[in-house]
Amino acid sequence: MDLRIFTEPQQGASYDDLLRVAKATEAAGYDAFFRSDHYLKMGGVDGLPGPTDAWITLAGLARETSRVRLGTLVTAATFRHPSVLAITVAQVDQMSGGRVEFGLGSGWYDDEHTTLGLDLPPFKERFDRYAEQLAIITGYWKTPAGEAFSFDGEHYKLVDAPALPKPVQQPAPPVIIGGSGKKRTPALAARYADEFNLPFADVETTAAQFARVAAAAEEIGRDPKEILRSSALVIAVGRDEAEIKRRADAIGRDVTELRQNGLAGTPAEVVDKIGRWREQTGITRLYLQLLDLSDLDQIDLVAAEVAPQLD
Template sequence: MSEHFKLRIFTEPQQGATYDDLLRVAKHAEATGYDAFFRSDHYLKMGAVSGEPGPTDAWVTLAGLARETSRVRLGTLMTAGTFRLPGPLAISVAQVDQMSGGRIEFGLGTGWYEEEHAAYGIPFPPLKERFDRYAEQLEIITGLWGTPAGKHFNYDGRYYRIEESPGLPKPVQQPRPPLLIGGQGKKRTPELAARFADEFNLPFVGLDAAAEQFERVAAACAAIGRPQEEIVRSAALVLCVGKNDAEVSRRADAIGREAEELRLNGLAGTPDEVVAKIGAWRERTGITRLYLQVLDLADLDHLDLVAAEVAPALTSAPDLPGGFPRFRWKSEL
């Protein structure tokens, strides 16, 4: 079934942002018609930026935003599985879903940034163990949320054991908040997505690599008899849009990038260029959601430009073979 193409704002506050900075962007995203406000889950800056005044916690932030926004959906790309035990995490996410009136979307990943674990005393197991724990975390969190009222959930895994849990509290959204899985792993990632994901997200990859990974997820779905159309396809790209080349260059400079490099590897250029690139992604991969990585949180005019001159040019049209809605140009309407 088709859905309208959705643009979502995605922030990286570990690079230097306060809760008030995030609140301002989230409220602006809501006011200008974006579908969702997402944030990363990191405790340490990356690259040459100072990261000051320091990190904010993803789920503390989302709890605050849940009470200070009313429409925009809220979530993580991705919550790090290494940061939290699965039982308490299920409680936190369910509670924030209640606080938001059912607007939470839950992205969960293995955790990958070793330096932030060292900086804050968080264990960082080898990759295979992180994936093994991740698989158990998915089983436990979905199992707790899916346990009927009055029943108890039990789980006996290699890394986690759950005994007679009432599986409370329950999220508002039933059977659960949408669960996002993502990444480029060629085997276990598609297999876990086929079993658990409501949405599969590919961050910061090229179009060819994205198309190949979405096909791996489709194959993993076919292997277990799940219709691939049940999983929403999405991507994340760094945003750098300007009314003209000079404005594109100015915005690229502000985030320490080159405009031409961003035109190749991100979502950069004039509104017409950006609409064309989204069209190419849409036609090739079947994505229906795009997460716009906004790195200069002070530049709210950037969000206004995309809302005014990119979003209106995007719509959905009759389905492509395989059940995915086709991208249609504004000129075809």
């Protein structure tokens, strides 16, 4: 079971805060450090000192870490033109020595788009654009060196793009797709995804969506086993009840609710819950959402007392 640390910097974090967490993640032996791609806080936090850009952050971390993999869960397709995004991600992959993983979603947060003056098309158009972005970005990366890439879609048109720079990882960095849509999302995952992620859902919902992705893969002649299954859950892990409660309080959550919907409890409880999730859904990767970025001790605790029991 791969364990990854997943952060939400829009809730309030500087680059230096994220660097500390990323270095702690790497030192503790986790597989990867991931962050969200948002520019506006959510809920009742002040969001200070303000937002940070996902790909600028990852570019910096690429030069200040050496082993841990880096990525987004997930980049919003509404924020960047796909050809520019393909160049950006390829460059960060080069800067990291081939450690980037690319999560892409259609975009969803209405207030964020309104506040910043970003277009958020109606859902059907947004999803159509998202599908074209996946085709452009993966096509751009996979075009052989020395050849041009063109694309003629309803929303995007590229003419003889040089398809440079190339990412270190060939033919492309791993692509992560997620979401709960029952038709188009599984179909896109079957075509483009190396990993399918369903965050913050219960076991039954997660298992059902993985089954849809598997069926969509089989329909186009792809082996469903080629698509890694992952989930994401909020963590509040403590050595005793007092520590568990302190960690839940720090992120404004109730311990009982987190035990039900997240990963809250002692290391033994968490190991048991992850084991049940693995048996019922087939996940082999779990993103641990760390909402209190000052709590480096929790990173070390999970690495020392949970991870070794999941091999």
